[in-house]
Amino acid sequence: MKDLRPLSYFLGLEILSLSNGLFLSQAKYASDLVSRVGLSDSKIEHTPLEPNVRFTPQDGTLVNDATLYLHLVGSLIYLTMTQTYISYNVHLVSQFMASPRTTHYAVVFRIIRCIKGTLFYGLHYSAASPLILRAYSDADWAGDPSDRRSTTGFCTFLRDSLISWRSKKQTLAAQSSMKLNIVLR
Amino acid sequence: MAKGLTQEYGIHYEETFAPIARITSVRTLLAIVATCKWRLTQMDVKNAFLKGELEEEVYMRPPPGYTCQENKVCRLRKALYGIKQAPKAWFAKFQKTITQFNFSSSGHDSALFTRKTYNGTVVLLLYVDDMIITGDDSVGIEELKKFL
Numbered sequence: 001m002k003d004l005r006p007l008s009y010f011l012g013l014e015i016l017s018l019s020n021g022l023f024l025s026q027a028k029y030a031s032d033l034v035s036r037v038g039l040s041d042s043k044i045e046h047t048p049l050e051p052n053v054r055f056t057p058q059d060g061t062l063v064n065d066a067t068l069y070l071h072l073v074g075s076l077i078y079l080t081m082t083q084t085y086i087s088y089n090v091h092l093v094s095q096f097m098a099s100p101r102t103t104h105y106a107v108v109f110r111i112i113r114c115i116k117g118t119l120f121y122g123l124h125y126s127a128a129s130p131l132i133l134r135a136y137s138d139a140d141w142a143g144d145p146s147d148r149r150s151t152t153g154f155c156t157f158l159r160d161s162l163i164s165w166r167s168k169k170q171t172l173a174a175q176s177s178m179k180l181n182i183v184l185r
Numbered sequence: 186m187a188k189g190l191t192q193e194y195g196i197h198y199e200e201t202f203a204p205i206a207r208i209t210s211v212r213t214l215l216a217i218v219a220t221c222k223w224r225l226t227q228m229d230v231k232n233a234f235l236k237g238e239l240e241e242e243v244y245m246r247p248p249p250g251y252t253c254q255e256n257k258v259c260r261l262r263k264a265l266y267g268i269k270q271a272p273k274a275w276f277a278k279f280q281k282t283i284t285q286f287n288f289s290s291s292g293h294d295s296a297l298f299t300r301k302t303y304n305g306t307v308v309l310l311l312y313v314d315d316m317i318i319t320g321d322d323s324v325g326i327e328e329l330k331k332f333l
Contacts, residue, residue, distance in 0.1 A: 010211070125219035134237060158216045
């Protein structure tokens with residue numbers, strides 16, 4: 001076994017000790033991703049998705065080689081470790097892993113252009129935050145036009161510190177908005 | 186690197202699952218550390234997968250450059266990089282060792298180990314060969330460091 005040292009870099013996670021707590025980011029991982037896809041000089045997008053757009057497995061034309069798509073979506077999933085705001089969008093593009101189409105590709109690139117503007121964003125865990133657990137959840141109403149299933153989102157806080165979140169499609173088609181909010185997985 | 190893809194299930198290996206820390210555990214631990222103002226340290230294990238001990242009988246053709254009688258094979262006593270059960274063997278070895286040092290594995294995340302003493306608590310979170318060590322028992326952390 002080797003050297004015990006102050007924690008600064010763990011699983012691609014940059015951990016910064018501040019006077020008022022800890023700050024977690026993935027700036028290096030994110031900027032590597034942006035330069036790998038050659039988007040270093042492109043303009044920054046302010047939102048990861050256009051409002052009110054819906055995607056289906058039949059949009060656009062089929063992409064011949066899905067390898068890059070799988071690769072990028074994998075990297076984005078890893079980035080959701082600190083970049084919470086892309087959770088829904090990454091969850092969306094990951095549904096088309098089996099046969100991605102040009103429109104889905106465009107969304108992936110838009111997410112990456114958006115990340116370019118938030119490279120140094122991350123999670124702040126305040127030293128002043130008491131350890132009180134709080135959780136929030138919500139669901140859309142049959143948000144997917146092709147199978148009418150709803151998507152659930154939840155997030156869990158230890159007072160001010162966000163520790164867990166997820167965006168996930170429900171496993172069944174809810175028949176009422178009541179049931180929709182009961183079903184979590 | 187051994188050629189693990191020639192191994193067959195049931196003959197050369199049984200189980201291959203090895204737990205790693207959930208990312209939520211990592212974040213939760215860090216949030217707690219921030220509030221409690223604990224000292225955060227990390228440690229990585231060099232050549233971790235070589236430390237695992239094999240339960241199964243595994244034979245390997247000697248690597249090129251290793252001179253021995255022809256048609257002889259060698260039996261592996263410890264795990265090698267590339268064989269399928271290496272991660273599991275490593276985790277089992279780590280768990281056994283750390284348990285001897287009075288650490289217990291959490292019921293919610295088996296890669297999270299804690300030790301409570303008179304002085305306080307030491308927490309260890311294992312992610313394959315990387316670990317976070319923290320707690321309010323600085324003596325305990327030093328002891329753990331020596332022990333590992």
